[in-house]
Amino acid sequence: MTNNIYRIILFIYALLILSMSSIPSSNLPKTWLLEWDKTIHFIEYFIFGILAMKSMSDVTRKNVLIIIPFGILFGFLDEYLQSFISGRFSSQWDVLSDSLGFSIGVILVWIKDHDK
Secondary structure, three states, rough: OOHHHHHHHHHHHHHHHHHHHOOHHHHHHOOOHHHHHHHHHHHHHHHHHHHHHHHOOOOHHHHHHHHHHHHHHHHHHHHHHHHOOOOOOOOOHHHHHHHHHHHHHHHHHHHHHHHH
C-alpha cells in the first residue's frame, strides 16, 4: 500500500477513535472486555502509531521524533473530549496507555524499516 492510502486509513481511524470516545457510557455494552480498558487503549493506539508511521513518505528518525508528540497530544485531546461525555471520564492512566501504545507502534515500524 502507498503512504497516501495509509493517510486515508489513518484519518478514518482517528475519526473512529474520537467517535468511539463520544459514546455515552449508558450506550456501551456491558461486557467483560471493558475490564481490560488499559490494554484496549494500548492496542488501539499501537495500531494508530503504526498507521501514522506508514502514512509518512519516509520512515526517518526525524519523523519518529515529530510523530510521537502528535500521537501523545491526540491521546490527551481524546481523553479531554471524553470528559464531556455523559458517564465517561478522563484518566491519566488511559493517556499513558495511549502514549505507550502509539510510541511503541511508531518505533517498531521505524526499527522494521531500518532492518532491511
